[in-house]
Amino acid sequence: SQKIEQNSEALNIQEGKTATLTCNYTNYSPAYLQWYRQDPGRGPVFLLLIRENEKEKRKERLKVTFDTTLKQSLFHITASQPADSATYLCAFPFSGSARQLTFGSGTQLTVLP
């Protein structure tokens, strides 16, 4: 069955540094992968989508890479700020469905001032 893993449950970094979060998957070759942000008491909010034929996608201070050989996506936040503190989730579609998503367990990022 499909399996998606995120590198760690929690990551603490100093303000201004680059945060790097990892998402690994097995037993599947997704056509795309998504990253979401979830704040406590709220639903996830979509951040970025990267397709299998794209190596890198950027949005402001965010950068996502997608390595289909390694079966891995990296999510970077440059010049991190305390407001970036949240749980970040990666997700990809169920096999055979473009709309239903399976989520990783999430990485809780804390940016220390």
Next chain:
Amino acid sequence: SAVISQKPSRDICQRGTSLTIQCQVDSQVTMMFWYRQQPGQSLTLIATANQGSEATYESGFVIDKFPISRPNLTFSTLTVSNMSPEDSSIYLCSVPRTGFNEQFFGPGTRLTVL
């Protein structure tokens, strides 16, 4: 973007009772999804609710335990039946962005079963 509201935002319920969670979207959508997020865990898809047809349940979830209604294109309900403490979770509804693959999520309903 779609604006999604859920009611109630939280509830504390007794074992053996049932709770119905409502999800309202500000635009018409064909598909709505219901997820469960257990404490410290990620989201798990419970079912897909399509207007005018029976909901499609994922492995491990059954209609008797989680009946779903979808009376129109902007509204859905999820009932958690005969609750036990193991049902304590956050329940979220979501809809896909029209023409895209990402999803918009509601704020969630935090359920605690005593």
